Amino acid sequence: MTWLVPLPVVMPLLGAALTLLLVGRPRAQRWVSLTVLTATVAVAATLLFRSSVDGPLVVEVGGWVAPLGIVLVADQLAALMLVVSAAVTLCVLVYSIGQGTADGNEETPLSVYHPTYLVLTAGVCNAFLSGDLFNLYVGFEILLVASYVLLTLGSTETRIRAGTTYVVVSLLSSLIFLVAIGLVYAATGTLNLAQLVDRLDALPDDLRLVLQGMLLLAFGIKAAVFPLSAWLPDSYPTAPAPVTAVFAGLLTKVGVYAIIRTETLLFPGGRTADLLLVVAALTMVVGILGAVAQSDVKRLLSFTLISHIGYMLFGVGLSTALGLSAAIFYVVHHITIQTTLFLAAGLVERRGGSTALDRLGGLARLSPLLAVLFFLPALNLAGIPPFSGFLGKLGLVQAGVADGSPLAWTLVVGGLLTSLLTLYAIARVWNLAFWRAPHPDMPGVGDTARTATGDTARAARPGPGGTAQVARAAGGTAPAADAGPGSTVPAAHGGGTAVAARVDGAEQPDRGPDPEASGVVLPRLMIGSTAALVALGLALTVVAGPLFDVSTDVAEDLLRRTPYVEAVFPDGAP
């Protein structure tokens, strides 16, 4: 079965090449991407099953024997991450296809979207499977370069601004990683993870600490751990909704995966455990305080993303089987939930025309289905009892209590506080965006149904009742008088040129955009894929028992270290 191991990397790369050849034929591109990602999910699931039965599956790439060539190792941790990430990327792909179809922009410049998306998937899979430090670096670079392109799609002003920060910070973290690799090689003469186990153990403690610190710094930037996390909320929210969703779900978790892998396999013994715990506490609390202060759904979610990275570090920092197991469970849970929430935020943006909380309202009445799709993962994220978020946090709290040190207790308190504040932040979104009266700026609200076709021009169109809307005078300060049968509307629509009055909207009623493009009716594919992810998140609750068994297995294997080494070197490490 080892021939399956390289497939999650090879298939998306080949698919990327194929979709690049098919530029200009969006339909074919979509089918290629869908097929490739579906196959990746299937392969990943098979790998998870085989690796839990037979132990880690190892492939020597190109037939070069282990310490000389590069190995790909699919142990249970890697396979588990593969399954979750592949499933999430597939759902997000369906979502983005739905969005592209609804916007009618299949032809326009985003033909590069599918190839880049597949390259991103290949990079993520390569990072998970890599059994070699340099190959891990290459995996990171593949996914980062793809993410640069995805983040600056369309290269508008805001995206260039956000992209610049993101690219420079990521480049810096990659350089730190590269330097760390150079130092590790100079000190040990190998980069094979399994071979490094013994060689690093033989090094003096001070030197090991330097190497560990360098690697932690590099991965910490990628995972958006607190003092190194400022780039994330600046850059993620500007990207298109599906891109933000897949970034939020996967990219930071690849960093967390790398931290778990190196901390357990290469640097056991927890010399940096206290540092990790302190950083975890700060990440949780500072992150969620940032979320509480936000007034934009996407930014708020970006901050909860940072905050909940702290939970995973908490488990890793405890470096007990219980803690690691809970951390791995939490990673799986968080990939699913955070992606779902960003997709739901994309739907909110579509339906409400904005993600700014002061411009939203009444979504629960306008679109009950969307409300459900947001509400369930939101409660799940906050850790309300029956959901997997609660179970993950419970596992971490148990691990912290079992550890019993003052620092662990602080973390337990910090974790509970963060959970509470997450609930507060999410409840704020719920109250403002879903419960209160609809904001007059939102499309499809009574007679004031309008749609944003661009940044400046907004075409008025007839309301559902057929009563054509009378043009409103909208200048910087002039009050807008609504002549429709509804209420009068305060003149607070952005000011300046944001609202351009259009008389022709009333005169040419058939020029109104179709309901899907305007967001009044949400496209079925987008709803469907989000619902699928919500269901996946709920399914994690149902299968939490078996999943915890798997993660406990994984944690024990990680702490023993020998299964990994023996799989790569059956005859003992050279």
Added chain:
Amino acid sequence: MNPNLTYVLVVGVLFAAGVTLLLERSLTRVLMGVILLGNGANLLLLTGGRAGGPPIVGTTAEEEMSDPLPQAMVLTAIVITLGMTAFLLALAYRSWHLNGHDEVQDDVEDRRIMELADRDEGPGTADTDTGDGDSTGAPARDRTASVAGDAGRAG
């Protein structure tokens, strides 16, 4: 293995110069910094391996061979740095195209918070404060609106 002191010093100088440039506002200078840092990292990788003759069986005795692995890694790293340089250049060009400069800007929200802080510290009554809020807040809000527009279009 004794690393060559010249290499170590050159790596140090490259890193120092690279970090200095990285802290600049102009993206072109940042790019220069990234290039210098990348070269420094490559040289560091190279320093990590044994120096010697070409690692080809038959031309060099085995104990005199140089270590080929760091060279292979440096090749990969050079290619990656090349790609990133091209991408950053494109970003800088696009930024210049859009804004007339290539300076790395502050985040919209950071700017808004700074404005809020300035207003809090500045003299004035509550009335003038709200007046300021409308005039200074408008461009920031417009930017947010264009963010929403971008996200809606893509996918």
